[in-house]
Amino acid sequence: MIVYEFKLKGKYKQYQAIDEAIRTSQFIQNKCLRYWMDNPDIKVDKYALNKYCAVLAAEFPFANELNSMARQSAAERSWSAIARFYHNCKKRIKGKKGFPTFKKNCRSVEYKSSGWKLSETRKAITFSDQKGIGTLKLKGTYDLNCYDIKQIKRVRLVRRADGYYAQFVISVDVKIETQPTNQAVGIDLGLKYFIADSQGHVESSPQFYRRAEKQLNRANRKKSKKFSRERKKAKVKQSNNYHKARNRYARKHLRVSRQRKEYCKRLAYSVIQSNDLVGYEDLNVKGLVRNRHLAKSISDAGWYTFRSWLEYFGHKYGKVTVAVPPHNTSQKCSSCGEKVKKSLSTRTHVCPYCGYVEDRDINAAINILKLGLSTVGHTGTYATGDLPSWAVGASLLSNGESVNVESPRL
Known part of the structure; x- marks a missing residue:
């Protein structure tokens, strides 16, 4: 579909x-x-x-x-x-x-x-x-x-x-045959870097919402100034100026969401085209955003959107995408396998057992790749056993969004 x-x-x-x-x-x-x-x-x-x-x-x-x-x-x-x-x-x-x-x-x-x-x-x-x-x-x-x-x-x-x-x-078959690249990669999703892979490459987080936050807040204040409490109490429709300001505010949010979606789409496409197997974390984003200190940054990152496009392009181009459990991928040493506890503020992995030193996110990406390679031969492509996110395209989402509305360039 x-x-x-x-x-x-x-x-x-x-x-x-x-x-x-x-x-x-x-x-x-x-x-x-x-x-x-x-x-x-x-x-x-x-x-x-x-x-x-x-x-x-x-x-x-x-x-x-x-x-x-x-x-x-x-x-x-x-x-x-x-x-x-x-x-x-x-x-x-x-x-x-x-x-x-x-x-x-x-x-x-x-x-x-x-x-x-x-x-x-x-x-x-x-x-x-x-x-x-x-x-x-x-x-x-x-x-x-x-x-x-x-x-x-x-x-x-x-x-x-x-x-x-x-x-x-x-209703059409979206699968396309491609030449194998003989490459496998593990991807760690983060806030400092949007992704860090097992090959040492990092992609900075664009933070589209953070960049547009001042404009959004200004538009929201203008909308609030035109809101009438008296009209609401009297159950009368708000003024046309209020609805115009409300629409301007909504269009700014829509622009941010489209920027995030396009960024995740192109990055996922690049990852799939460069590798035959992609391992990534099976993150519970809904549970992570309950952290009131990081909720805005996690929502701005768009991890679930990236995962949806990664799975869709993996299905389309015949590549293997493996969701692995994220437990201890950041704490475990990718060299010797020992557990090295670190806080979120510690950005460098230093193993006291074998002396291995690496960026925290890259170390986690290597562990994710190892888990992905050990998982794919036993439980199939999707370690969680759930349907991939691209399958949602068979019936459109109730909010009018679609996870596989492709750009003409792809």
């Missing part, structure tokens, strides 16, 4: 129609979740929620205006959250099990194989349901003429701070 994204060009009324379709999809999603909560005695599964969509369409005229398969897609989102909750309960995962919650601000609506039609040139798309979206122009560098219409499995409309986008999920 690959995902192609285009920016949509249309009139203001068409954008309003897209917003109405998104609100309807959110309404159906929440209604399906409520139906599951209110009926604990009967079996409510994916098919029962799909049938419930027809009941909602008959009861609410605005729900009937949305395409039937778009209604089913909204129900599938609810079932995805319910199934994840059941899975966590069966696995007895520690802490919260992720009980499904109602959505308040959805940003996308998803169509399946009906409700839309591409033009002959495939530079425009027409939506035929009763929401009144009509024909929208597609602005982008991809060429949909290379694929059959039957290969397009889903179309999603996404609202972002800088406009509206269309994402096409295309």
Whole structure:
């Protein structure tokens, strides 16, 4: 599966129609979740929620205006959250099990194989349901003429701070044969260096959020000055100036996230093209950001984004990517194997047993490579046993993002 994204060009009324379709999809999603909560005695599964969509369409005229398969897609989102909750309960995962919650601000609506039609040139798309979206122009560098219409499995409309986008999920084999490089590398992710590999190469952390923090804070203050508490108490919509300032602030955040994503994508592509096997840490980023002293720096680094692209490009180009446990990779000596305890402030590894001296991150990268080489022959490519992150592209993320929207240059 690959995902192609285009920016949509249309009139203001068409954008309003897209917003109405998104609100309807959110309404159906929440209604399906409520139906599951209110009926604990009967079996409510994916098919029962799909049938419930027809009941909602008959009861609410605005729900009937949305395409039937778009209604089913909204129900599938609810079932995805319910199934994840059941899975966590069966696995007895520690802490919260992720009980499904109602959505308040959805940003996308998803169509399946009906409700839309591409033009002959495939530079425009027409939506035929009763929401009144009509024909929208597609602005982008991809060429949909290379694929059959039957290969397009889903179309999603996404609202972002800088406009509206269309994402096409295309069923196609993304694997590409490449010449082996006979190289293997271990990668240590850090804050001082974004990555340090076992060959001694380091890549500095770009810190996109830190660089833009002053502008973001300034835009946030301007937004706050235009916020009216009296309007909120009276439950009246905020002024147009407030919404303009809010949009400017959101666009600045969007720019930072795009910079981070593009950086991680190109770095992962370079690593995969240069090596046949890549070992990296299986970090629990969600748990690491609970550290209030390092949360901002960890979030700014984008470790999970880098891992997602690394796994995707590894699958695409037939390279082996191995996630290894990160325990003691920084403390263990890569030369003699003895454990040398160090604090986070100690950046140089000095082994008192064998006298080996190396940068802390490079020493950890060598240990990661050794673990990767010892793991790959026994448990397969993914040491954790989970699906790789690139597999998420088969069904788009609920926030409108896609992990494998490729750049034309790659």
